[in-house]
Amino acid sequence: MPVPLLKLTNVNKSFGPIDVLHGISLEIFAGETLCLLGDNGAGKSTLIKILSGVHKPTTGAVEMDGAPLAFDSPRDAAERGIATVHQFGGTFPLMSIGRSFFVGAEPTRRVGPLRVFDRKTANETAVRAVRKLGITRIDDGDRLVGGLSGGERQALAIARAVHFGAKVLILDEPTAALGVKEAAHVLRIVLQARQSGIAVVFITHNVVHALTVGDHFAVLIRGAKAADFRKGEKSREEITDLMAGGEHMAELEAEIEGFNAAAGQAPEAVR
């Protein structure tokens, strides 16, 4: 058994008197996708925030490459190769693709005594990185991020994380706001990232999406890990029922999927 890239042992988190997470233990391996499943309020976001350095666990240990670890800030986590991509991907809708790609790490070149932002390099690098993920529609780094579709923004954000050497890629509901086709694109990119050896943490409450990309699954219910299993160990219906706390969700779920398919596309991402 290889050493996990990230390991959580018995992590608890409480905000004052409110316990949000209890006894979470997880192992995240390079080149694998861990799907974190759970209904709204199950504690998924708190867990992500612990992984990405926003919160510190109240008790319990976090290890990276076998060494104990405590992040001081999200920046600290980012420097150790943990990148988080949120639901709407690019968070700077009115910045150009090239500029937003390099926020905080701008390439510069010297012109006389001045250090000038190297726009050409920034744009070319950004465009190349996104195209490598199969988004060929993006060909101009001067375009505003806000002009991209939801899936393209996710792709841009993932490309950015990969470019800056992320070892762990945390994707917070990347497909939630996307249409079926766009979501498929993003799932393909997730697989691509995993293949390149990155550990992916994929947060979703869409079981179909999870099954498409996941190697390893953890289901959270009310702050506790309700199940932990590997690909092929449970059926879609079982997982759905687990997430809903044991209720029979299969029928409703199927019905919703049916509507979604009939509509062809879910509402566009907010721009």
Add this chain to the structure above:
Amino acid sequence: MTSDASRAATTAAPNPAQDAAPPAPRARRSLGGLLRRPETGSLIGLAAVFAFFSFFGGADFLSAGGFASWLNVASELGIIALPVGLLMIAGQLDLSIGTILPASSMTVAIVSGRFGAPIVVGILASLALGLAVGYLNGALVVRTKVPSFVVTLATLFAVAGFTLGLSVILTGSTSVALTAPEPAKGLIGDYVGGKFQTSIFWWIGAVVVVEFVLHRSRYGNWILALGGDPVSARNAGIPVDRLTIALFMASGLCAAFVGMEQAILFNSAQVSAGQSFIFNSIIAVVVGGVLLTGGYGTVAGIVFGTMTFAIVNQGIFYTGFDANWASAIIGALLLAAVLMNNTFRNMAMSVAARPKA
């Protein structure tokens, strides 16, 4: 990409000819290239306003004196609008400029006019005052997380109170005379050719500096990111707090500069000056296409917005219109400009997001 690179080099003056050059497959993109720039809207607004007043204002408006009329006003407003624009792009407002300006006027007039210190001392004291209030604004915004609207509203009043109180204690008056010697007068507050204020040249200098900072240096990227999403900007490693404080200090410094310049130009300082700069700078910046909520804006747009406002504000006196209606025209212009900016911004996005083939 060559046309893109050269376009970047001419942000201050978009050149349609360059965009027309690429061959057919790019034609659609080059149209998008022009429309993608929301400051195109403010440039059209500027041209329309200029044409309007040229028509109704006639030869006097188009004379050197006519140009000086609005350039003089635009230069002072512009020096303040630039850092106010940067702050707005970064998602902050600064109302305190309205009293930093008279505080700075009074400082230079009291230090050098009343107490007879060398003019350099008065100038440095007034600029230091602007930097200090700017630092206070920035530090309060960063530490307390209170919205900058409220923080700078508080310092607006506090500075006004100190200015009035100290002026009366120190001079027994609310206005103080100042006679600045050369070369300070000629460099900072005088008329070139009897008409053009020296502040025009200071404005041009400020435009060059801010253009570099916002569009050519990495700091510009930080400012845009900070206004777009402060949390992500911080996570991306941008020193958000220091950047915010620096931006407030810049606006304090520029407001203080204009106050000091006016005191030297008019040989006098008044406690009650400056309030109109608060709204006028915001108007100029918003007419120039800067997003009121932050995250977007260009220096070219701010310059166009400043000129547009100054032309409307002064042009009416060259027309035969009843000056009572001036405010109404300014209001209509503001609304039209903002609607046009929105249209262009949306067009910029929709061109970029054309349907998939």
Add this chain to the structure above:
Amino acid sequence: MKLGKTIMAAALAASALAIGAGADFAQAKGAKIFVIGGKADDPFWSKVKKGADEAGLVAKANGGSVTWLGPANYDNLGPDAAKLIRTALSQHPDAIVGPDWVPAAEDDAFKAVVAAHVPLIVYNAGGMDAAKRLGAMNYVGSDEYVAGVGGGEYLGAHGVKHAICVNTLPGTSNIEARCKGIADGLAKSGGKTTELPLPSSNFGNPTAVAQAVKAALIKDKSVDALVAIGAGDADALATAIPQAGLADKVKLASFDMDEAGLARIKAGKQFFAIDQQPYLQGFLAVSLLNGYVDYGVDLPTRPVLTGPGIVDASNVDATLAGAKAGAR
């Protein structure tokens, strides 16, 4: 000149009596006068207070007193002034002086003063109308319109044919009265006055005011005088005239004055300033009441106007001396 003598006499009386005051304790009790005014650190009111204090030397010499009551700030002026009036009344005064800034808030308090048979003089604000309405003895103060007429007549007498009254506060009634006074005063000699209202987006920005006025001067070549409604605006107007290339032709006048304005008058760059002479408001109001309470003398002149005083090259030196002493 008559005024100068009065002041001198008062000063003499004050110094002479101040020496003997301690010894003359048995003399008839002097007038206890309360004066309601603005904040003492307000540059305008500090001059009014100086006038009241100096007239108070006479009251003191006669065994009386003058007490200044001013609000801590101007945030709630009407109710605060009404409270001050009642405070004064509660201390068994012999006479009260007060400005009718906010009639709706203050009139009841003033009526209580009159009802208690305490002599009352309204000063600075309210005009003779307020004095009559309240049953006060007299009104001491300036009248914006009369001051404007005085300035307009003075312009007309010096050959001005077309003046512009630059109104940077359009819609403010006392400022409108100033401009209307200028127009009516100048009309007496056949001159014409144009009012130039500037939008609020120009307020407090001398550059914008200067450029707007320059445009108006270029636009209408018949203009030969500019009137500023305040001392601050005069700084801006002073630069507009040479920018329009009309330094030889256009005369500059202003309501009120400050250091820079007096310097311009002395240097010949400003024609004159119209002064409402705040010192006299305090001085005359207290003096009139003092004479009335102690000796029963009553001035038949109603109202007593303290302005307009014209400050031009002929009296600028004396005015500068007065300014230095804090009286102007």
